[in-house]
Amino acid sequence: MSREIHAALVIAVCALVTLALRALPFVCFGGKRGMPQRIVRLGSVLPPAIMAALVVYCLKGVPYGTVREGACQLIAAAAVVALHVWKRSTLLSIGAGTALYMILIRL
Amino acid sequence: MQRNHDRLRALRLTLPVMCGYLFLGTAFGAVLAQAGFGPVWALAASTLVYAGSLQFVLVPMMAAGTSLLTVALTALMVNVRHLFYGLSYIERFSRMGRLHPYMIFSLTDETYSVFCGLPGEESDGVMVRIALYDQLYWVAGSIVGALLASSLPVDLTGIDFSMTALFIVICVERARERGSRLAMAVGAACALVSLALLGPERFLAPALAVTALVLTAADVVGKEAAA
The missing domain is CATH 1.10.287 (Helix Hairpins)
Structure with a gap:
């Protein structure tokens, strides 16, 4: 399979899954039926768990790459946390954290 | 008259989203371009998928030729929260006739949060413009990011750290x-x-x-x- 076709399929799959997820409540619960309580509870607890797993995913190279590269990622990640706890500005935390990482890997 | 009023009102209500989406969209476009996929891909992803976190995660999957099953499963888990956004708006959207499908499609975290923050009932014209403008900001940012990354003689290695930073910020907030x-x-x-x-x-x-x-x-x- 060529790179372009695979890439197009990745977008298509993501689009379809996302649309299905967004449409499901309207399809299933469009009437008077409510959503089961278990699903509602999971709905509040699953997203943060997934986000944490995704952070691990982003930093997955740390145990397997060079110490230098791992250090760059961890330092920049710590900076993002610190900045956000301090100022709570999404733009600042992401912007400055990314800039810091880009500088560190060039040192 | 009513149209202009709706446009201005939607613009005002989506101003914070505009800042976020233009910035993050640009980051996404740049990350995508760095991976070797130009502005057309950014346009496709942001128009068809229209989901920030997932769009960032799909870049390495596109670059690495990841199996489509893994892609589907990842998309499912990353976006499962969207299942719950629609719940609050079943009734409101069903009253919007032909706009109904687009309102469902475009319900992202930010658009959802704008709707939740509305002081009271808004007209269909305002609601659909909120959804539409949000997507326009995102698409515009993505294309700009992809164009800048492709054409500027600047080495943008490491810009994909913006995805890591985004997810960390979301976690800190939560x-x-x-x-x-x-x-x-x-x-x-x-x-x-x-x-x-x-x-x-x-x-x-x-x-x-x-x-x-x-x-x-x-x-x-x-x-x-x-x-």
Whole structure:
């Protein structure tokens, strides 16, 4: 399979899954039926768990790459946390954290 | 008259989203371009998928030729929260006739939060413009980012760290809620164990699936214990 076709399929799959997820409540619960309580509870607890797993995913190279590269990622990640706890500005935390990482890997 | 009023009102209500989406969209476009996929791909992804976190995660999957099954599973887990956004708006959207499908399609985190923040009932004209403008900001940012990254003689290596930063920021924000902290610990633990067992290439989809299973099991056990 060529790179372009695979890439197009990745977008298509993501689009379809996302649309299905967004449409499901309207399809299933469009009437008077409510959503089961278990699903509602999971709905509040699953997203943060997934986000944490995704952070691990982003930093997955740390145990397997060079110490230098791992250090760059961890330092920049710590900076993002610190900045956000301090100022709570999404733009600042992401912007400055990314800039810091880009500088560190060039040192 | 009414149209201009609706346009201005929607613009005013989406101003914070505009800042966020233009910035993040540009980052996404740049990350995508760095991976070797230009502005047309940015346009396609932002128009068809229109989901920030997932769009960032799909870039490495596109670059690495990841199996479509893994892509589907990842998309499912990353975007499962969208299932719940629609719940609050079933009734409101059903009154919007032909616009109904687009309103459902375009319900992202930010658009959802704008709707939640509305002081009262808004006209269809305002609602659909909120959704539309939000997507326009995102698409515009993505194309600009992809164009800049492709054409500027600047080396943007490392810009993909913006995805890491984004997810960390979301976690820090959610960590303010006590229930979320435990959930995040579970998610991180499942991911770390999965990473150790399966290695960096294969661990994500199993990690997400196990996280969902563990949380469901905990919920079942918790309910049984309470009964």
